[in-house]
Amino acid sequence: MPIKHSLIAQVGLAQPIRKLFDYKLPTCGEDTLSPKPGVRVEVPFGRRKVIGLIIRLRKKSDLNETKLKTIISILDNRPLIPCTLLRLLEWSASYYQHPLGDAAMRGMPNLLRKGSPLPETRKKYWQLSTTNIDPVLSTVKNSPKQKALLTLLMSLKAVSDKELSKEFSRSIIKRLHNNGYISQTFLDSPKTETNKILNDKTLTLNTEQQQVLNQVSLKKYHCWLLNGITGSGKTEVYLRLIERVLAKGQQTLILVPEIGLTPQTVRRFHQRFSVPLVSLHSGMTDRQRLLAWTSAKNGDASIILGTRSAIFTPIPRLALIIIDEEQDSSYKQQDGFRYSARDIAVMRAKHENVPIILGSATPSLESLHNCHTGRYTQLHLTKRAGHAKTERWKLIDMRNQAINSVIAQDTLSAIKQTLTRKEQVLVFLNRRGFAPALLCHCCGWVAECKSCDSRMTFHRSYNKLICHHCDFRSLPPSECPRCKSMKLIAHGAGTERSELLLQKAFPKTPIIRVDRDTSRKRDFMNSVYRDVKTGHPCILVGTQMLAKGHHFGGITLAVILDADTGLLSPDFRAVEKMGQLLTQVAGRSGRSEKTGEVLIQTYQPSHPSLNLLLNSGYSTFAQSLLIHRAQQKLPPYCHLALVRAESFHAPDAENFLKNIKRKAQELCSPSFKKMIYTNPMPALLERKSNRYRYVSRIEADDRHELQKLLSQLAFEMEKHPKRSGLRWTIDVDALDL
Ligand code: ADP
Ligand code: ZN
Ligand code: ZN
Numbered sequence: 001m002p003i004k005h006s007l008i009a010q011v012g013l014a015q016p017i018r019k020l021f022d023y024k025l026p027t028c029g030e031d032t033l034s035p036k037p038g039v040r041v042e043v044p045f046g047r048r049k050v051i052g053l054i055i056r057l058r059k060k061s062d063l064n065e066t067k068l069k070t071i072i073s074i075l076d077n078r079p080l081i082p083c084t085l086l087r088l089l090e091w092s093a094s095y096y097q098h099p100l101g102d103a104a105m106r107g108m109p110n111l112l113r114k115g116s117p118l119p120e121t122r123k124k125y126w127q128l129s130t131t132n133i134d135p136v137l138s139t140v141k142n143s144p145k146q147k148a149l150l151t152l153l154m155s156l157k158a159v160s161d162k163e164l165s166k167e168f169s170r171s172i173i174k175r176l177h178n179n180g181y182i183s184q185t186f187l188d189s190p191k192t193e194t195n196k197i198l199n200d201k202t203l204t205l206n207t208e209q210q211q212v213l214n215q216v217s218l219k220k221y222h223c224w225l226l227n228g229i230t231g232s233g234k235t236e237v238y239l240r241l242i243e244r245v246l247a248k249g250q251q252t253l254i255l256v257p258e259i260g261l262t263p264q265t266v267r268r269f270h271q272r273f274s275v276p277l278v279s280l281h282s283g284m285t286d287r288q289r290l291l292a293w294t295s296a297k298n299g300d301a302s303i304i305l306g307t308r309s310a311i312f313t314p315i316p317r318l319a320l321i322i323i324d325e326e327q328d329s330s331y332k333q334q335d336g337f338r339y340s341a342r343d344i345a346v347m348r349a350k351h352e353n354v355p356i357i358l359g360s361a362t363p364s365l366e367s368l369h370n371c372h373t374g375r376y377t378q379l380h381l382t383k384r385a386g387h388a389k390t391e392r393w394k395l396i397d398m399r400n401q402a403i404n405s406v407i408a409q410d411t412l413s414a415i416k417q418t419l420t421r422k423e424q425v426l427v428f429l430n431r432r433g434f435a436p437a438l439l440c441h442c443c444g445w446v447a448e449c450k451s452c453d454s455r456m457t458f459h460r461s462y463n464k465l466i467c468h469h470c471d472f473r474s475l476p477p478s479e480c481p482r483c484k485s486m487k488l489i490a491h492g493a494g495t496e497r498s499e500l501l502l503q504k505a506f507p508k509t510p511i512i513r514v515d516r517d518t519s520r521k522r523d524f525m526n527s528v529y530r531d532v533k534t535g536h537p538c539i540l541v542g543t544q545m546l547a548k549g550h551h552f553g554g555i556t557l558a559v560i561l562d563a564d565t566g567l568l569s570p571d572f573r574a575v576e577k578m579g580q581l582l583t584q585v586a587g588r589s590g591r592s593e594k595t596g597e598v599l600i601q602t603y604q605p606s607h608p609s610l611n612l613l614l615n616s617g618y619s620t621f622a623q624s625l626l627i628h629r630a631q632q633k634l635p636p637y638c639h640l641a642l643v644r645a646e647s648f649h650a651p652d653a654e655n656f657l658k659n660i661k662r663k664a665q666e667l668c669s670p671s672f673k674k675m676i677y678t679n680p681m682p683a684l685l686e687r688k689s690n691r692y693r694y695v696s697r698i699e700a701d702d703r704h705e706l707q708k709l710l711s712q713l714a715f716e717m718e719k720h721p722k723r724s725g726l727r728w729t730i731d732v733d734a735l736d737l
Contacts, residue, residue, distance in 0.1 A: 008061045011043055011052040012101030022061040024070040038079025038086055042072045051115045053104050082314050084351055092344050097714045097730040098337045107312030109290040121294050122186040124161040128153045129183045136181050145172050197246045199274050209233050212379045213240055221350050225367050226359040228381025230587025234359045238322050239272050246275055246302055250319035253304045257328035259545050261307055262525055280306035308341040321349050326358035327580055332735045362580035362618050365626055369636040391589050391596035393614045397605045406493040406501055411559055411599055418557040419509055419537045427541040428585045429561040432515040433457035434497045435490035442485035453687045458490045470689040499541050514542030547584045556596050558589035563602040571737045572634055575609050576625055583618045638699040639706050642731040650692035652726050654680050657696050660713055667712050675700040
């Protein structure tokens, strides 16, 4: 007797366990079926049936094969996830210390994860089922319509469903189909001819843009950092590169930050190219996402425009990856599978041997460092494209202002002058709500969240106190709960209060607030665009939603209300982030022919980093931060990982991390000495949603040693019983401290 089930499938399941599961392959009669890796299967798991993905096939299992269960059914004829992508997922899961099965399943659209079939994205056509048509014609001789349909198919061979149903009723088509005279077939939509790729007439490139294009070759892997100031025409460079890819009939993947994927962005690509384009982002329904994903996977979509998770989309004819605003922190997933889509993109480009462009006006220190070490090549665009001029910066010293003043006198007069010149103003404040604190004037009581170590933000429009960490909401008290005084004051300012203050100062000017609260309304950003585009004087006030990616031509004054939060934060990346944000906001002004002005309000007008940024620009600023990081041996001059634990009882979290540190010491004592492994410390926000959060920081020179240690620790931590209410995570290349 031949031994059946001689092959074992290693299946990845969406489970928080760091291993693959071995299953026997099913049989069909005498034969063992042999699905390929990348195919979905249904398998028994405990008492349930679950969907998984075959990651590898093996001759035999390390486990006792008689005890292995058998795959229940195979869901796909062909791999959903190609080999190259499976290898990328393996690399990512191992690098970020996440269970591979979970990573692989999460990389797929929701509906596929739940077992839905891959949708048919090709066009449906009708054709005759037989070549011997005469007997058929005689059976339908009493129905002129049916006869006409068959005759049409006889001469045209195949007619698309859409065309056919214009001429014939559904019931006629259905009857012929049921009788077996005609049948369906699916054909690829005709590929766009290369001379029909462009819609628009293109601009004449300036010298710098031309030089950049001459330098980038599409032949093989290389990582380019396109460092170009805001408005220097980076997007134009992307479009030209994409044009080259399209001419070869290949596909491009473009990633943009979460809030950068606006209808305007999509429109710009649509306007230029007449090729199929799909976008992939969190605002889509499951069905829309599945269709877009499938279209990319089948090679139909020539341009795939997506946010972070689009990095795991199968793209068979991938020829170029572009990451816009590469420094943006939304590329790093902050929970669950904590990957960096930018860094995985670089690895994907390497695996698939295609070039990758990281674009930014304010590159991350990591990427600049990679240019210095020669891993990436830097390309520069130093001038604004077209006629736009670069902006003038000025600091506004808040120390001389009235206490609690939100907008300084000098700022108000600059806004007034701008409006009188019939120009537009942008006011930036990265804090939504009315006031970040509600306090008692008599006894100093402050409204705090009952579940977090944080203050409640007062939102006047909802008349609610809201915790921005856990979203707990409550009505503002009418009197102080401590001393019963009625003198409760909203302290400090968020966007809502700034809007009100501006409205008071400029009652005749339209004030448009853009933040997460106002933009909930559908089509909100489009209406903002329309209003601003009219060119009438107005004031835009908002959070980072305003700072990124939007192109408002008429703004000539940008105001940053509070530069100090970044300067005072204990996070070692805060100053870098502040510099990036200020530069981005500044870049919103003066995009047209008039010179823009940027005002920065601060209590620390002599802060060295701030002054360096103002006087010498972002590159010099970044250079000095890099020197500082090198001296302090901080990333990118070391590899950083965080081990976090949280629990309802603070000592549980702390002790757990202490034990893990002890374990780490045992496991790799020689290399442990070369690492910095801190004792567990409370996180910056120690209590969130009633959980106490602790963190140990590991800094290592040697990436491999660190990886090795982390995988061993993950294995150890996994042994900890789940029911104790303790949660832990490993965050490799953590951005959030
Ligand atoms: P970035 O992506 O660097 O912010 P964009 O590509 O959006 O810059 O370009 C900014 C503006 O300049 C856009 O309106 C764009 O159409 C225009 N532009 C880009 N390149 C040129 C050029 N070579 N000549 C004229 N205008 C240009
Ligand atoms: Zn009080
Ligand atoms: Zn809270």
